[in-house]
Amino acid sequence: MRSTPSPNQNHLLAALPTAEFERLAPHLEAVEMRLGDVLYESGEQLQYMYFPTTAIVSLHYVMENGSSSEIAGVGKEGAVGISLFMGGNTTPSRAVVQTGGHGYRIRTQLMQEEFKRAEAMQLLMLRYTQALITQMSQTAACNRHHSLVQQLCRWLLLTLDRMPSNELVMTQELVASMLGVRREGVTEAAGKLQQAGLISYRRGHITVLDRKGLESQVCECYAVVKTEFARLLPDVLQRQNFIAYSAPAPRVAVVRPIDQAKGRK
Amino acid sequence: MRSTPSPNQNHLLAALPTAEFERLAPHLEAVEMRLGDVLYESGEQLQYMYFPTTAIVSLHYVMENGSSSEIAGVGKEGAVGISLFMGGNTTPSRAVVQTGGHGYRIRTQLMQEEFKRAEAMQLLMLRYTQALITQMSQTAACNRHHSLVQQLCRWLLLTLDRMPSNELVMTQELVASMLGVRREGVTEAAGKLQQAGLISYRRGHITVLDRKGLESQVCECYAVVKTEFARLLPDVLQRQNFIAYSAPAPRVAVVRPIDQAKGRK
DNA sequence: GGCGTTCCGTTCGCTGGCGTACATAACGCG
DNA sequence: CGCGTTATGTACGCCAGCGAACGGAACGCC
Numbered sequence: 001m002r003s004t005p006s007p008n009q010n011h012l013l014a015a016l017p018t019a020e021f022e023r024l025a026p027h028l029e030a031v032e033m034r035l036g037d038v039l040y041e042s043g044e045q046l047q048y049m050y051f052p053t054t055a056i057v058s059l060h061y062v063m064e065n066g067s068s069s070e071i072a073g074v075g076k077e078g079a080v081g082i083s084l085f086m087g088g089n090t091t092p093s094r095a096v097v098q099t100g101g102h103g104y105r106i107r108t109q110l111m112q113e114e115f116k117r118a119e120a121m122q123l124l125m126l127r128y129t130q131a132l133i134t135q136m137s138q139t140a141a142c143n144r145h146h147s148l149v150q151q152l153c154r155w156l157l158l159t160l161d162r163m164p165s166n167e168l169v170m171t172q173e174l175v176a177s178m179l180g181v182r183r184e185g186v187t188e189a190a191g192k193l194q195q196a197g198l199i200s201y202r203r204g205h206i207t208v209l210d211r212k213g214l215e216s217q218v219c220e221c222y223a224v225v226k227t228e229f230a231r232l233l234p235d236v237l238q239r240q241n242f243i244a245y246s247a248p249a250p251r252v253a254v255v256r257p258i259d260q261a262k263g264r265k
Numbered sequence: 266m267r268s269t270p271s272p273n274q275n276h277l278l279a280a281l282p283t284a285e286f287e288r289l290a291p292h293l294e295a296v297e298m299r300l301g302d303v304l305y306e307s308g309e310q311l312q313y314m315y316f317p318t319t320a321i322v323s324l325h326y327v328m329e330n331g332s333s334s335e336i337a338g339v340g341k342e343g344a345v346g347i348s349l350f351m352g353g354n355t356t357p358s359r360a361v362v363q364t365g366g367h368g369y370r371i372r373t374q375l376m377q378e379e380f381k382r383a384e385a386m387q388l389l390m391l392r393y394t395q396a397l398i399t400q401m402s403q404t405a406a407c408n409r410h411h412s413l414v415q416q417l418c419r420w421l422l423l424t425l426d427r428m429p430s431n432e433l434v435m436t437q438e439l440v441a442s443m444l445g446v447r448r449e450g451v452t453e454a455a456g457k458l459q460q461a462g463l464i465s466y467r468r469g470h471i472t473v474l475d476r477k478g479l480e481s482q483v484c485e486c487y488a489v490v491k492t493e494f495a496r497l498l499p500d501v502l503q504r505q506n507f508i509a510y511s512a513p514a515p516r517v518a519v520v521r522p523i524d525q526a527k528g529r530k
Numbered sequence: 531g532g533c534g535t536t537c538c539g540t541t542c543g544c545t546g547g548c549g550t551a552c553a554t555a556a557c558g559c560g
Numbered sequence: 561c562g563c564g565t566t567a568t569g570t571a572c573g574c575c576a577g578c579g580a581a582c583g584g585a586a587c588g589c590c
Contacts, residue, residue, distance in 0.1 A: 061406040064485050069409050071402040087392035088497045092399055092489050118383055127352035133398060134357055137336040140405035141326040144334050144445040148577075171537065180409040185577060187539060203537055203586055220329050224357050232353045413547070436567060450547060452568060468556050468567055 004030045007104050009053040011077045012128060015235045017120050024114060024121075028104040033057070035169075039080055039095040046089055048105040049081040055101030056162050058178060060094045069143070069180025070155075072135040073098065075162025077229060082129050084108050085115040098178065099159070099169065127232045134228040142221040143180070149189045151179055153218035156199070158225065160208055168206045175206075193217070269295045272369050274318040276342045277393060280500050282385050289379060289386075293369040298322070300434075304345055304360040311354055313370040314346040320366030321427050323443060325359045334408070334445025335420075337400040338363065340427025342494060347394050349373050350380040363443065364424070364434065392497045399493040407486040408445070414454045416444055418483035421464070423490065425473055433471045440471075458482075 007028055008014040013021065033039075033055040040046055042062065050057065056075040062068040071093055074080050083091045089108070114121050142151055155178060159168060172190060176183040190206070193199045198213040199206055208214065215222070272293055273279040278286065298304075298320040305311055307327065315322065321340045327333040336358055339345050348356045354373070379386050407416055420443060424433055437455060441448040455471070458464045463478040464471055473479065480487070 059402075061402055063406060063410055065410075067410050069406050071405055083395055083398075085391070086395035086398075087388065088395050088493075091395075092493060093402055116383070118381070123352065126350070129394070130348055130351035130353050130356075133348075133351075133401065136398065136401045136405060137324075137326055137358055140336055140401060140408055141328060141334050141445070143405055143408040145328055145330075145332050173537075180406070182578060183537090184539085184579090188577090191539085201538095228353075228357060438567075447548060448568085449549090449570085452570090453547090456569085466568095 005053040005102050007051070007053070009076055010051040010079075010104065011233070012079055012124055013051055013104070015120075015124055015233070020114075020120050024106065024110075027106050027110050029106070031103055031105050033097045033101055033103055035097055035100040037097040039097070040090075042092050042094045043090050046081045046084045046108050048107055049079055049084055049111045050095075050103055050105045051079050052076055052101065052103035052162075054164065055097055055103050056099035056159060058096050058098040060096055061092065062094060067180060068177055070178040071139060072132055073158060073162070074132075075099075075159075077162065077233070078128055078132065079125070081108075081111075082125065082132065085112055085125060086129070098174070099163070124233075131225075131229045131232045135225050138221045138225050142219060146219040146221065148179070148181060148185050149192055150217065150219040152186065152189045152193065153214050154222045155179060156206070156208060157211075157214055157218060157222050160211070161226075166208045166211070168208075169204060170206055171204050270318040270367050272316070272318070274341055275316040275344075275369065276498070277344055277389055278316050278369070280385075280389055280498070285379075285385050289371065289375075292371050292375050294371070296368055296370050298362045298366060298368055300362055300365040302362040304362065305355075307357050307359045308355050311346045311349045311373050313372060314344055314349055314376045315360075315368050315370045316344050317341055317366065317368035317427075319429065320362055320368050321364035321424060323361050323363040325361055326357065327359060332445060333442055335443040336404060337397055338423060338427070338443075339397075340424075342427065342498070343393055343397065344390070346373075346376075347390065347397065350377055350390060351394070363439070364428070389498075396490075396494045396497045400490050403486045403490050407484060411484040411486065413444070413446060413450055414457055415482065415484040417451065417454045417458070418479050419487045420444060421471070421473060422476075422479055422483060422487050425476070426491075431473045431476070433473075434469060435471055436469050 007021075007025070013024075013028075016024070028051075031050070033050075033052065039048075039050055039057060052075050054076070056073060057080050058073050059071045059080070060068050061071055074095075080095050083089060115125060116122075142154065146154075152175070155175070156168070159170075160166065172186045173183045175190075176186045179186070190199065190201060193214070194201065196213065196217075198210045198217070199208050201207065272286075272290070278289075278293075281289070293316075296315070298315075298317065304313075304315055304322060317340050319341070321338060322345050323338050324336045324345070325333050326336055339360075345360050348354060380390060381387075407419065411419075417440070420440070421433070424435075425431065437451045438448045440455075441451045444451070455464065455466060458479070459466065461478065461482075463475045463482070464473050466472060
């Protein structure tokens with residue numbers, strides 16, 4: 001069993017100046033996020049802000065007729081729950097864990113106080129929000145104009161960038177609900193990519209074989225989002241590897257205690 | 266010729282406490298915004314933040330292949346240029362005047378300073394940004410799941426809410442570029458609405474005859490956006506009518522001096 | 531190692547919106 | 561008032577993605 005990843009694996013936390021980070025550290029609670037966990041529901045008051053390290057969270061909008069689509073994804077490069085400092089404290093969207101893993105969370109109130117200090121955290125969060133807005137805009141435009149295959153490529157690449165390996169644990173059904181399309185559509189699109197030798201997959205696992213190949217198929221949207229993140233959050237990549245955070249191994253909380261899997265230690 | 270509308274006609278400016286508003290007022294410059302004026306181009310440094318009063322601005326994303334779609338619209342309820350305080354100071358989108366009219370603008374630097382004071386303006390702007398995010402998310406989802414007719418209804422209603430009258434000065438071609446669809450598609454959709462007696466139009470003018478009727482056709486997205494604005498910016502509607510701002514009639518600047526129309530007084 | 535469940539593949543007809551091409555009609559300028 | 565310009569109407573074939581339905585295959589559990 002691997003140990004819990006350090007908070008520094010979240011790029012935003014890692015980008016904080018040491019002083020600010022240390023102030024926050026005692027309040028960071030390690031959490032395990034399991035596939036399907038709902039961090040917050042549409043319209044629900046946010047209790048925590050989440051900083052994924054190895055997990056990936058999907059911000060979703062679910063329509064009245066039940067169909068849904070992803071508005072944006074959040075992984076180690078970001079944070080879930082920005083509306084907690086933007087105002088209103090809720091959103092009409094839902095946050096669901098798309099790839100199981102770990103992360104940290106901090107209570108809403110503490111985060112709000114930290115934000116109000118108007119120091120590094122505030123700037124960081126605002127810039128991150130700006131980057132998130134770009135991602136949403138691009139999703140809107142991409143939904144309108146690009147083919148399913150292109151969108152699948154975009155989604156795969158964005159997800160891959162948040163993963164440690166090149167294998168996604170992910171059913172086609174799930175991918176379909178992310179993209180807001182039919183499952184059969186994903187089967188077909190993924191089939192094309194597999195035939196082209198770019199990916200291979202089996203029951204619930206998608207492996208990217210040829211990243212460059214995917215990049216050559218993807219629409220511009222991927223690059224726009226990546227570029228914008230790099231521009232807005234350049235510092236985020238710098239402090240990365242040279243900090244060894246070693247807090248007393250925190251207890252791991254589970255986001256939404258799922259009955260069954262409780263008795264494992 | 267009507268006189269320039271007062272800054273209070275912009276809901277955000279009107280929602281500011283008197284003290285803050287007065288501090289800003291001397292720096293507010295009245296501008297005329299004409300159809301097609303570009304307030305800022307993709308990637309361009311923002312010189313001003315704009316507060317429309319009677320004009321409507323469309324935030325657009327233009328794809329490499331030339332097609333485009335609206336990400337969000339901004340009228341008297343909002344402001345153009347949020348990235349100026351979010352960070353980065355540019356966006357990958359473009360802001361174009363969609364309905365000619367008036368507004369006010371303030372220099373980037375002044376606005377940034379005001380924001381940093383962390384008083385009412387900051388809170389207001391953050392909440393507005395949150396509302397804008399909702400609009401963008403909803404656009405993304407709507408693009409994916411709803412029919413052109415529904416989207417047209419949504420767009421008409423959102424635009425109508427920003428207009429003083431029930432007539433939009435707008436060609437079908439322009440509407441098409443907003444929605445990111447073909448012009449012919451708009452002709453067809455608008456035709457249906459006209460046959461249903463909900464709207465009527467002639468060459469560049471669309472008149473809404475039956476607002477309730479449109480609301481019965483529209484998808485949920487319209488209500489979600491409206492509700493979210495009302496929730497996040499309730500104060501905005503309160504100070505509305507009871508302030509009579511009377512600055513010395515400001516000189517009207519033109520956003521992007523369009524050659525031809527210059528010689529009018 | 532069998533069995534049930536979950537996931538994936540494939541098919542068929544359908545339709546909404548696309549691309550193209552052209553006709554007609556309204557406006558506005560001289 | 562006529563003429564050019566610009567906006568709108570219509571038509572045709574096309575295709576991506578939808579909806580529904582079903583068969584088969586992989587995995588995981590007992």
